[in-house]
Amino acid sequence: MYQLAQQRRPTNGFTMSIIFFLLAVAGTIQLEAQTSGGVLDKTPGVYSATTLVEVNSPASPVNDSLIAIVGVRLIDGLGGPPIDDMVVLIDGIRIVDVGPRSLVKIPENATVYDGQGKTLMPGLIDSHLHSVNDDAFLNVILKRGTTSLRDPGHPFRFYQVLDFAKSPAPRAFLTGSHMDGYPGVYKDHALLVKDHAHARETVYDYVRQGSSGIKIYFRLPLEFYAPIVKAAEACHIPVFAHLELVDADDAIRAGIDGIEHVTSFGSALADPADAKEFKDNVRAHSSARSDGRYQLWSRIDLKSDRVREVIKVAVDNDLVFSPTLTTFERQFNDPRAKDYEAKAFKNMLDFVGMAHKAGVRIVTGSHTSGWYADYGWAYQREMELLVEAGLTPMEAIVSSTMSNAAYFRSESRIGSIEKEKLADLLLIDGDPSKNISDMRKISRVMLNGVWVKN
Numbered sequence: 001m002y003q004l005a006q007q008r009r010p011t012n013g014f015t016m017s018i019i020f021f022l023l024a025v026a027g028t029i030q031l032e033a034q035t036s037g038g039v040l041d042k043t044p045g046v047y048s049a050t051t052l053v054e055v056n057s058p059a060s061p062v063n064d065s066l067i068a069i070v071g072v073r074l075i076d077g078l079g080g081p082p083i084d085d086m087v088v089l090i091d092g093i094r095i096v097d098v099g100p101r102s103l104v105k106i107p108e109n110a111t112v113y114d115g116q117g118k119t120l121m122p123g124l125i126d127s128h129l130h131s132v133n134d135d136a137f138l139n140v141i142l143k144r145g146t147t148s149l150r151d152p153g154h155p156f157r158f159y160q161v162l163d164f165a166k167s168p169a170p171r172a173f174l175t176g177s178h179m180d181g182y183p184g185v186y187k188d189h190a191l192l193v194k195d196h197a198h199a200r201e202t203v204y205d206y207v208r209q210g211s212s213g214i215k216i217y218f219r220l221p222l223e224f225y226a227p228i229v230k231a232a233e234a235c236h237i238p239v240f241a242h243l244e245l246v247d248a249d250d251a252i253r254a255g256i257d258g259i260e261h262v263t264s265f266g267s268a269l270a271d272p273a274d275a276k277e278f279k280d281n282v283r284a285h286s287s288a289r290s291d292g293r294y295q296l297w298s299r300i301d302l303k304s305d306r307v308r309e310v311i312k313v314a315v316d317n318d319l320v321f322s323p324t325l326t327t328f329e330r331q332f333n334d335p336r337a338k339d340y341e342a343k344a345f346k347n348m349l350d351f352v353g354m355a356h357k358a359g360v361r362i363v364t365g366s367h368t369s370g371w372y373a374d375y376g377w378a379y380q381r382e383m384e385l386l387v388e389a390g391l392t393p394m395e396a397i398v399s400s401t402m403s404n405a406a407y408f409r410s411e412s413r414i415g416s417i418e419k420e421k422l423a424d425l426l427l428i429d430g431d432p433s434k435n436i437s438d439m440r441k442i443s444r445v446m447l448n449g450v451w452v453k454n
Ligand SMILES: [Zn+2]
Pocket: 128, 130, 367
């Protein structure tokens, strides 16, 4: 049934790079991602100044597929209250109508699905997932509701088996190897930046290969942030960072779009003497961050002026914050966890709640796995933790859909249930706007107009 993923890389790099630079210069050229024929629609990564795309093409429905999902409770991804007894009409890969049962005309040739008692919502978008050539895992998370993901910072070759996937996979947004400073942390899959020109050229090279974002890693000195941000802006792609040695407020002022991991804020929030000790240790041995971050966070005073100031910088600069709490979760009364680790985690949760309350845009990133998440369920655990941190279930749903779509700069294609959007949809048994753990009750998943779990 599936027309399997075809095209991910340009066949003619030179032509592509010319086209790309024309696009970057013109800035306003709009290309329709789904048009057939021609060469431009095969370019991975960049389609227009405003819409970024995945490197893999999901299967499209065969024949003239017309689907009506009838009688559902609708959560559209935009944050308003759920609406009962709605109809959503899908023609091919697109949503073509959304409305109350009394107003939407259901064509006779439509295949009708009864959504009575179920919730229909947009597919989940994961801002932080790592997978190494593992199509089976990607299919597992797709069936649990993740229809788009971004791997922030690994070589493109980590996803080359997507070209041969025998089962459907989420839309994969890639960034290329993370950009780190000498001596690096993971030398076998990092790009170690030599100088400013090298930083810029790397951004352009990644975009030619299909990159839809740039990831900065924690040993890269602050001086390289500005040239990277400038080059990425010229290519209309976002920049995000994992921090340990550069303070979050400095990184934000340098122009990055997003911060990955709650721990990235540690050195900026901590008492300066504690922060210095932490950074000295990590500079000497990168691995010191693993225990050091729990020591550091266990002592952070969330009532301090520093915390308020850093949150204000994040709000003022419209930062996107992907906390990936699941990775760091440590609970009291768990024999595997030390007390200071559980205390640190409580501070991380509370900090995310404070940032959210102050207006920082929070998005959902699973970081693939965590102590308290079974295989393939890290994303749902992250949604639960965001609610524990202080988001309402509906806010956690928006963080998982429309907010991430905007972070991916793909909000004109995915992230909500609206006319013209791509049909990436979930049918849930229950109401996750009341109980976020209902996100585990996935009944059906649609990707690009095709049911991939039913
Ligand atoms: Zn990561």
